[in-house]
Amino acid sequence: MAEHAKNEATDYTPVFNEQIRTIIYVLGLVASVVGLGCLTFGAPDVGGFISTAAGMLTAGFGVAYNPVRLANK
Numbered sequence: 640m641a642e643h644a645k646n647e648a649t650d651y652t653p654v655f656n657e658q659i660r661t662i663i664y665v666l667g668l669v670a671s672v673v674g675l676g677c678l679t680f681g682a683p684d685v686g687g688f689i690s691t692a693a694g695m696l697t698a699g700f701g702v703a704y705n706p707v708r709l710a711n712k
Contacts, residue, residue, distance in 0.1 A: 654680070655668045655674075660700060662679075663696070663700040664697060665694045666697075667694065667696060670689055670690075671689075673689055674686045674687070674688075674689030674693060675690065677689060678690065691701075
């Protein structure tokens with residue numbers, strides 16, 4: 640378990656559980672590899688879009704700290 644997850648002093652609870660975040664990370668990784676393949680061997684504009692979208696979606700689901708959500712606690 641990650642060190643920040645062991646800290647009981649903070650009342651932070653992730654929106655998505657570990658299993659959902661892991662699935663999103665793996666799908667993002669696969670999409671990034673597909674995007675890289677498109678960049679290299681296919682249409683660079685499509686590959687760039689796929690890679691960028693995969694990174695943004697993965698980062699959005701994987702946010703571990705959000706000060707706005709912690710402001711009320």
